[in-house]
Amino acid sequence: MRRESLRDLFIAAVALAVLLVLPVLFPQPALRDFLVYVIAYGLLAMSLNLLVGLTGLVSFGHAAYFASGAYSFGLLMQSGHFSVPMAMLCALAGTALLALVIGAICVRLKEIYFSFITLAFQMFIHSIILTWVDVTGGDQGLRGGIPRPAFLGIDLSQAGTLYAFCAVVFIVCLLIMRQVWQSPFGYTLRMIRDNPARANFLGVNVLRMKLGIFVLAGTMASMAGILMALFVSGAYAEFAFWTMSGEAIFMIMLGGMQVFLGPVIGAFLLQTLNHYVTIYTEHHGLVLGLVILAIVLGLRRGVADYARDWLAARRTTREAAALEAKPAKKAVS
Template sequence: MNTKTTYGKEILWALLALAVLAAIPFLTPSRVVLDFVIRLAAFGIFATSLNILIGYGGLVSFGHAMFFGGGAYAFGLLMQKAGTSIPVAMLGAILFCALLGLVIGAICVRLKEIYFSFLTLAFAMLLHSVILTWMSLTGGDQGLMGGIPRPIFLGIDLSKPISLYGFACVVGIVSLLLMRGLMQSPFGYTLRMVRDNAERARFLGIDVWRVKLYAFIIASSFAGIAGSIMALFVSGAYPEFAYWTMSGEAIFMIMMGGLHVFIGPVVGAALLLIFNDLVTRFTELHGLALGIIVLVFALGFKRGISDFVVQFLRTLKNKRATP
């Protein structure tokens, strides 16, 4: 099966997913469900963008939240200060995160393993400190004050919950489809080759540093999209978006959902959001409870749940095929 045929099927799956999401508001009037899907769109993109580095590139970043937070602040400031339209502000957030990823990635991807991880963490903490101290621009620890305007564009009024829901769904599905296409492209397979054996890839004439840098920029840009959706949802941007714990949550989503199945991080994001909502409702020790849940997943499945399911189905298929 060629790549075009495979990608055509994935587009059909994406359209089917959009159709299902479009039906949800007609099936339930609950605002809680709509808000959950909007948050899932943001965190699903965020976790999947991080998995471009971890799952496909073998680069474990502890500072990916800097792009999530950076995208949220860039989007919010463009809307508040410059009065741009929503598409222009989102494009500006993407460009800001891509440029930030270019500068930081050019330094970080030269390093290996734990050094790469902790340098990304250091840069994330630096950006978080800038957000806290530059109060005249960012609002400090109070975040962007005054809300984010939602002017009508192309007849779409995002001040209406149902319109915001539809916008988040479309942006989420399109972003996932684009990331899937990139990872199934020659670049994606080159990135896997670099992950598996960088020396062999270098011997074949591949510029390993450049491939890793491109992956870093791509992941940063999509994290900026996720931050923009979250800024629209909460009508603001807050320092917590760029804090290191946000990167940790994305890593938990990948661990719970799966590294090796593309949709795994989205599954993990849904699980973590559900568990977080349930735990915070029933106990104040939500940190401890979530830690235990993640530990159960790590020890029980020994991989993300989507990886576990795919491996189980393959094993079952092989047993049936064996005479």
């Protein structure tokens, strides 16, 4: 475990260095903006995969916590009484509490019932955002922008500094989720996903475990919403609409749910498709649907999952060929 943790830290440091160097090598603002979108949506998809891929809980309402983080952070910053780090911590704590209340109800249900009650809670939050116009701005979103006062010598009003801040937060969140993924807690969640009855028989408190990962996933989605709110300097009702949760599921389907970084790969693919398809046609939804159908029906799993299985099959074939070659050499000798 210690060696794996050191390896993960090394990979995270290399990934952070690459993210920080890319805008220096290619200083176009469009690339930086594109990477921020990948970071925010990739973090949303990664947080959802803690439920879908790790625990077997398919949530249709995960974007509610994305919106909760964005709106909570934006309102706190607009009040003028909070620094950026303090507003982030308060927004994360508030979203964790929201996820705890909602999760205590949702995790008692199974399969499709769980999925639809999470969607019901998301649409309830979306309706609150639309109707509480005095606070949320309704369908116009938070008006007036989100202030970005400097803290600890960090000025987020500078585009380059904001990008670097988002990249650092993104890598830290990935490290946290990676530790959960590889921890005994993560393997317990896999056991619950594969056979909840056996897990319960072995003494695992299934409801408590599900609630714990539900709260953690909601908190990570909240961080994704905070980064998006910082980047666009606002929060909008679309953040809590069901299509946002649908996009997160699409990212997982595109990238894969069994490889840890699969959802990030899916976020990159989805954002790339959205960017280039919208340039050449207005029917981007149709093209995106066809691509997802091709991947689902052709590969029958995400791109990263398919690549992992293909490499494993090649390795197995090579090992089998090597074992067959050894007796032949002995017979010749």
